[in-house]
Amino acid sequence: MARQAKAEKVGKTKSVRDAEATQAVILAAAEEEFAQHGFIAARTEAIAAKTGVAKSMIYYYFKDKEGLYKSVLERSHSDLWQTIQQLDLDHFSPEVALEKFLIALLDCVSRNPKLPTIMFHEAVQNQGKYYKHSSSLSIDTTLVKILERGIAEGVFRQLDPFQSAINIMGTCLFYFIGTGNIQQLPQGKRLLSKVMLEQHAQEAIALILTGVRK
């Protein structure tokens, strides 16, 4: 099944041997597994089972479990990281910069809801040893600067920039962590459906912007 999709995606109907496609399939499955279980508790067997390819392919392409994990971390973070950098937030007023930052952050994690739990596991289990770039920290710094400017200019309350940066991140990201536990709401709404994700973004932004203003 996965093999079929793999071949079709690249326009090949005959040859099942396709290095790039196989790697992509493994990475996708690994992302899911690592997001739920973290590095140690993740099982390479489970990852292989999801892909449909043999377990040994993981070792062929990524050397070992750790290599695969690092690849997943790299790939997951790069999108968020680059997006935030490209925003050029210094050129906007603190209020606008904050809103732009939040929109970008929430858009990224809405497109890849696994990212927060991956970050979470890496932070708690491994204390960041596998991911030096430690994007959560760098991103936090970006946020701290925005808050500091806003306070200096008098548009934000007298809040602690460092503490508030963490709390703001929590407001945005916690939603995606609870997902596993709540999944089924009374009305059969899924927490990760498009409407709910958009609603979450709206609510989080409103809560934060209202919360920091004077």
Next chain:
Amino acid sequence: MARQAKAEKVGKTKSVRDAEATQAVILAAAEEEFAQHGFIAARTEAIAAKTGVAKSMIYYYFKDKEGLYKSVLERSHSDLWQTIQQLDLDHFSPEVALEKFLIALLDCVSRNPKLPTIMFHEAVQNQGKYYKHSSSLSIDTTLVKILERGIAEGVFRQLDPFQSAINIMGTCLFYFIGTGNIQQLPQGKRLLSKVMLEQHAQEAIALILTGVRK
């Protein structure tokens, strides 16, 4: 070392055999291990090593790894759960109720900073299968009711109670998750030191109360 402390705590200097003390020591060590690694990735050997007692004691008192895990979940949640229930929040105005709720929540998790990560591992890894009471869900319900009252009475904004309840929890709890990754701030401040915890509580409460008000 741990054995010494155990004996002294109960006032016995001779007999090292003390069922209650041994159980308590194991529970404490298990709480730490499960908080960092979750159920699957936690190692019983590591727990035993921290306590100083033999690994087989875990199985003697708690049957197996799962039994120990459930005991830890039970014990960790009960404090928070009971505290929230005792608040009798219906008797207060929405604003006061919300503040009381937040103070109690933040006090509980500040006293036991491991609780949030234990909850999150259980939610993400095991999707709540080991903890039916699912306190995070019940507590969320309490919060939803407060928000609904506040909106109806016109003291809170027109926010979505369900979404906002999750986001508010995130504002309070995310701090404790990042702990593992950040631990050392520039000035050598520890995230879990008393002053920092109090500051976090203040900042979180301020952000939320300001954020929900009209």
Next chain:
DNA sequence: GTCTATACGAGGATAGAC
């Protein structure tokens, strides 16, 4: 590049002495 079969080590759990 991909598969099957297997070696090997780590960690959960038990037996039995004290």
Next chain:
DNA sequence: GTCTATCCTCGTATAGAC
């Protein structure tokens, strides 16, 4: 109640055929 020694399953990783 506590310890040491041991069993055995499970999961990582490799070997080798196709």
